[in-house]
Structure formats: C-alpha cells, structure tokens
Amino acid sequence: MSHTYLIAEIGQNHNGSVDLAKLLIDKAAQKVVDPLFNKELKHWDAVKFTKRDLNEELSASAMAKPYDSPHSFGETYGEHREKLELSDEQHFELYKYAKANNLDFVETLCAIGCLSMLKLFTPDRLKVASRDLTNLPLLNAMAETKIPMIISTGMGGVKEIDDALEVITKHHDKVSILHCLSQYPSEYENINLNSIHFLKKRYSDFLIGYSDHSIGISIPTASVAMGAEMIEKHVTLDRSMKGTDQAGSLAPDGMYRMVRDIRNLELAFGVESKETSSAVESAKIKLERSIATNKYIPKGHKITLDDIHLLSPGDGFKWAEQENVIGKTTLKEISQDEVIYKDMIG
Secondary structure (H helix, E strand, O other): OOOOEEEEEEEOOOOOOHHHHHHHHHHHOOOEEEOOOOEEEOOOOEEEEEEOOHHHOOOHHHHHOEOOOOOOOOOEHHHHHHHHOOOHHHHHHHHHHHHHOOOEEEEEEOOHHHHHHHHOOOOOEEEEOHHHOOOHHHHHHHHHOOOOEEEEOOOOOHHHHHHHHHHHOOOOOOEEEEEEOOOOOOOHHHHOOOHHHHHHHHOOOOEEEEEEOOOOOHHHHHHHHOOOOEEEEEEOOOOOOOOOOOOOOEOHHHHHHHHHHHHHHHHHHOOOOOOOOHHHHHHHHHHOOEEEEOOOEOOOOEOOHHHEEEEOOOOOOOHHHHHHOOOOEEOOOEOOOOEOOHHHEO
16 A cells, blocks of 8 residues: 655744644644544654744845734844744754654755754755755755755756756755645646656656645645655644744644545555455345346246346346356246245256
8 A cells, every 4th residue: 555655844833832833743643533434544744844044044135124914923024034933952852742743854944054953853854945946055965964855846847856856866866856836825727736747757766746735635635646655735723823824724624634535545546456346245245136037937937038137136146147047947936026046946
C-alpha cells in the first residue's frame, strides 16, 4: 500500500506563540479513526514551521513601511514580522515537542542566516519556499547540510526547477519536488493538477508531491489519486484568528477529515487487476442470480429452456452454466420459483 507523506504546515499561524504552536502540534498528532469501520488510520506525518532572518527579508524602506491591516501585529511591516518570529531556541523546543508526539519536523528556512538553528538540532527535512526557488545561494547552503530537502514550485517552471536541482544535487539527491500555485486562495482553474503527471515523468528520480493553497480538502485528496506522494497543507486552530494565512488554512475538523480521506484513499488503491474480491462473497451469494424454475416441475421431468429463469440467491448455476441444467432430469419435484441445485437433477 502506498503511503502519502502529509505535512501540516503551521508556518507562522502560531502568531508568535509557542503555546499556540504546541496546540497545533497536538492537533496534527491527534488519533484519526474512521468510525464506519472503526479503523485507526495514520495521522499527519510531519509539522512544518517557517524561520525568517529579518536582516535578509525585505528592503529597509519596505520593512519601515506602516502596516495598517486587521492582520497586523505591529505598526510597521518590520515590527509585524518581528512579532511573528520565534527564536532558534523556541524552534528547538517545538522540534522536541513534535518528536515526542511521533511527528517529523520540517523547517522552511528563508535565508542563509536561518541555518544558525541547525547548531541546536537537525530537522527531518528542510523546505525551500516557492519565493526562494531561484535563491540559488540559499539552496546551495541548505544542500551543503545534506539534510533531505523539499522544493516548492509555486512561482517557477521547468527552468527554475532545473536550475535549483543542478545546485542541490551537487551535494545530495534527497529532494522532493512539490507542484504548487502561489495564489492565496488558489482559484481552481489555475491549479493545473496535471502538472503532477508531468513532474513525475520529467523528474522520475525524485519524490513528487503537491503543496495546496485551495480552500477545503478535495484538491489535495485528488492530487494523491493523481500520484502525489507528499502533501503540504496550511493548518490553524481557528480560521477566524488574526493572521493572513488563517482563513485559507484547515481548522482542526478539516485537518482530521483530510487525513481520514487520504488514508482511506490509500487503502482503496489496491492493485492493477480486476478480480472478484473476497470482501463481496456474502453479497454475491445473497444478490446474484441463479437458474430457477418458473413453474412447478415434477420428478422425472427433462428440463427445457422454457422451464427456467433467474432468481436470487446466487449459490446455484449461473446462466452461462445452463448446459448443466437443460436436458437434465429432475430427481425430485421442484416447486415454482425455486433455485435448481446440483442434487436436484441428474
């Protein structure tokens, strides 16, 4: 059975609070049970956080610009960004908390200066945001660590992917490539999920996935059906919370439903063949048709085509087996509308 690597992207939806971040980790680690079959399913595989170096973020004038927005955490954009940042030590605390909850820890690093946190711990994967797909010096610095990498392609095409891979694969080939659309929220006509097929053919040596910015859970679930092996989805405690990413994220109920649906989809894939499943045996016996009498038939009667039709249950002769019935003599009388069994004829 295939297994999709599911990343709950917390990003900065913690709003600068370690406690909120831990609550989101708790939600990602929550047990997932399909109540219909009382089957426990695998929860999220990983949580992802984002680390910025504000010295390498925006121009001085952009950082000093007043940020008048309902989602602002500061008077200027720089103050806003500073309020949302967690320290290296706080990321380390969250790493340990995620690990204690049986979750991998993925870290998006937005600048070379952010690699300082790697002195404290080693994330399971490093993520390159779509905005930094062309930031080749950053990609090179991240690749030098030999930590497996994920690149998001929401702002690039083949050339940008090829350039990025050329830099990264000088150091290692542990790279996952995510189809993505950096439109928040994504309009469905722009998503182009068929890019997943294209990426799987062109970059067959790499794991191919999808980073989703659409509303709801149908698109990431569909992308798994199309072959995506990794899914990244924004999550939040409450979609009405302050913060630009909150409204487009999955709240806890959506987090639960997406994992449930994708894990059930994985179970449903099966194999490339078409055989009768043993799971339908009881339904097959109950509902399929068998050759039966359409009138009373006395003992010693030679059965003809005019004597039979089809009725359930399906534990008798099938229509394709009528040569085993027509021309045979009844060994006992058979009432009308009764299935003809092997011991009734000879």
